[in-house]
Each structure stands twice: as structure tokens, then as C-alpha cells.
Amino acid sequence: MAKSTGELTGVYIREHTKKKERNKKKKKQTEVVLLGSILPVLLFILWEFLSRQGVFPAYQLPAPSAVFSAILDMAATGALWEHISITVYRVFAGFLFGTIAAVLLGSLVGFYQKAEHIFDPIIQAFRSIPSLAWVPLFILWMGIGESSKITMIAVGVFFPVYLNLVSGILGVDRKLIEVGKMYKLTPLQQVRRIILPASLPSFFVGVRSGLGLGWMFVVAAELMGASQGLGYLLVLGQNTLSPETIIASIILFAFIGKSTDWLLKILEARSLYWQDRFAKT
């Protein structure tokens, strides 16, 4: 009886300390968010102030309040969501195809030296072509619709993911491979139990920079010819001489791009919890 009460208090205390730790963690997180917002908030205030003072002419740099009211106007008509969702869809689809292609080819090249000899030279050659140079060709082949845009984004995403995955696989510590050999792992087991987890950090570096490039390329694709999307808003703003639309689009790009990268970062931290790093997320 006495023992069980002791255990119960033990459990209670543990729960309690856990809660305390969680609270501490939350506190730290809010602190990080607060610190990070100091500069943007100050910048916005300064910008608003200077705009009202008439330092920036409104036809060149409208005040943040004007930009936000432009965003709110679009939100009210529902146009904003259509622009955002079509752009996010393009980035996501291109990112998905580009990553899948990169994983397939990258694994092949990483694991089989013959495949490396066959594929790597031509991939390296293609890499040195600035990806935007493909745009006219893709439009010629696939028209101005979604497929040419998504293909373009996929091409942009492909290279960083591919390159980082290959270098991750080729860079797996020989010493760990030897541990696998000592336990007589089959080649497939070597891949699954040692090479894949060991190359995961490098893969994530590739995926994150691939996503960044995806966002860059969606702008290019939508500038070329689109009737919807955040990139189209840039063209629209230029043609209708409304800088607030352009700035609204830029801000939305920054915000959504950062959010997707943040999601990937969380995924990365979850998968790489075992890493011994200076910066802990």
C-alpha cells in the first residue's frame, strides 16, 4: 500500500516536472518568435510613418496600410484564395515530381557506379544550362497551360535534391558500412539500415533548397504567361500601375514561402532528432 502511494506520488511528480518543462519550452518558443518579429515590426512602422510624411510617393511605394487593404480587398472578393491556391498547387506539384525524379535517379547513381558513369555526365551537363532557358521550349512543347509551368518548377527542384542526395549517399562513412559488413548485411539491408538513414541529413538540405528554387521558378513561370497566381499579380500590378498589388504579392510570396520552409524544417528536425548538432531545433 505504502509502496503504491509512493509510486503514485512519483508519477505525479514526474507529470508535474514534465508540465513545467513543457511550459518552459513554450516560453522559450514565444521568446524566439518575439525576438524575430522586432525588426519586421519596426520596419513596418518606419515605412508607414515615412509614407504618411510623404517621403515615398504613393505611386512608387505605397504605405503598408495601403498594401494590406489591397490584400484585404482581394480576400473579400475571394480572388486572393484563388491566386494563392493555384500558385501553391503549382509549386507543390512541381516539387513533388522534381523530388520523386531526383530520388529515383539519385539513388540509382549513388548506389551503382555503372549508373553513375552513365547518368552523371549528362545530368551535370544539363545542370549547367540555366533552368530558365528551358521556358520557351516547354511552352512550345506543352503550351502555356499548367503542365509547362509544373515541368519547369520540377526541373528547378530536381537538381538540388539530386545533387545533395548523391553526395549524401557517396559520403556515407566507410566505417559505418564496415559495421554492416561485420554483421553480414545484404546489399539491400546495407541500403535500408545504414546508407539511407546516414544520407538523410544531406537529402533534407537538398529538399529545402529545392523548395526554395521551386518558389523562385513559380514566379518565373507565372510571369511568362498566366491568368491566375501570385506571379500573375506581379504582372497585373505592373500593367495597371498599382504598386500595392506588386508589394502585396511579394509579401504573400515571402510569407507562404517561409511557411512551407518552416514545415519542412519541422519535418527535418523530427527525422533527424538523433543528430549531434550545435543548433538544436
Place this chain on the structure above:
Amino acid sequence: MSLTLRNVSRTFAGASAVRNISLSVQPGEIVGLLGTSGCGKSTILRAISGLDDGYEGEIEINGNTAKEVHDTTGFIFQEPRLLPWLTVLDNVIFGLKGEHADKQKRAKEYIADVGLEGKEKLYPRQLSGGMAQRVAIARALVTSPEILLLDEPFSALDAFTKMQLQDLLLDVWKTYQSTVVLVTHDIDEATYLCDRIVILRGQPGEIDREITLTEQRPRKRGSEELARYKADILESLNLDRARSIT
């Protein structure tokens, strides 16, 4: 269980590393390969393990002379070489086959044997060097290898941890009666642990002489007998002369 090397030689890119090594190890014996760096100690050990199959000559393990990794050998490297994405428990389980529950039970026993009970859920980054090497020892022992190969396993540790782990090695050796081949450049370690010390010299390395230690275990570190062996070994390594040359 037996281990025999016959005329084993190894050349790397034309340069001979070891030449004509013949050695026979008795079951349950602890044999130390001792020599200055570059004399091919680790090369011999890697050939025995099967990690290196580019040698000439013959290595016979239980009558099997195939140049491959044998199920009956375990290897403890100079570094722990733990897989950083696995916990202590999963690292120890790594080389085991069979039912998961059995594997876990067995691994836990060995983790307790090396004195790491309660640390099963930690990741390698949370371990000190000595703890990590203990995990590596548990991982090598858990498959019950008949032959245990150790490549300077304690050389990266501080003096106290080193002594602790040497005693740990003797404990598990007593319990499991494995045959041990230990590569070391630490003469004190060799005299404390080994039944027989094989001294390698030269480049390419050749067996210079063998010393059999009859001293009963537990031996006393720093005892007169061990000191005498040490003096003997130092003399045959001829380090004094080497120093006067440089």
C-alpha cells in the same frame, strides 16, 4: 573453434605491409599483437575479420578458409562506430537476428553486463566516449562471437576508463570464454590482458618474437613481473636505438 594464419602477406599498391605471418591461436586464448605504428597490426586483424580479402596466404577459422566475414567473429573497432540514429538498445540489437522480443531481452542483458543499465534509450550523441565504447563492446558480444577481434579498442580513452574497460573485457572473457585477438601499442595493456604477446617489427611487418605470459589472473597492474615483461618487450622493440637515430 580454432584460428590459424598461414603465410599471410598483404601488399597495398605495390608496397608490402605485412609478410609471411603464421600464427595459431588456441581456443579461449588472449593473444596480443604488439608493435609500433605502421608495422601492420591492424592489417592482420582486418584480414582475420574478413573485412579485407586482398591478402595472400590462408586464414583458417574452424576449418573454413573462405576469405569472407565469418559468423563466429566479432570486431571491436578503435572508435565505437555506433549508428547515430539508433538508441543504445537498437545499436546493440543491430547485428542480432530472430524474434524482436528475444533480441531485446538478450541485448538488455548485455547492456547490463557492460554496466549501462537504464541507458538503453539514449542516443549516441548523449554518451561519453567510454560509455559509447561500452555499447560497442556489448554490440560485439551480443552475437556470442567465438573469436573476438579488437583493434586498439581502448586507445582513445582516458587512463581510468581504459583500466575499467580492460577489466570489463576480462570479465566477459571469463564468462563467455571467447578467443581474443587484441591489437595494441600499449605495452601495459598487453601485459595485463594477454596470454601471449606477438611482437611485430619492421616494414613490412614480420613476427619478431612471441612472449608467453604465465602470470595468473587477476594480475596486478604495476607488479614486478609485469614490469619485467615490459622491460623485455621494450628491449626487443629496440626503441632506444630508434630514438638515438632520430
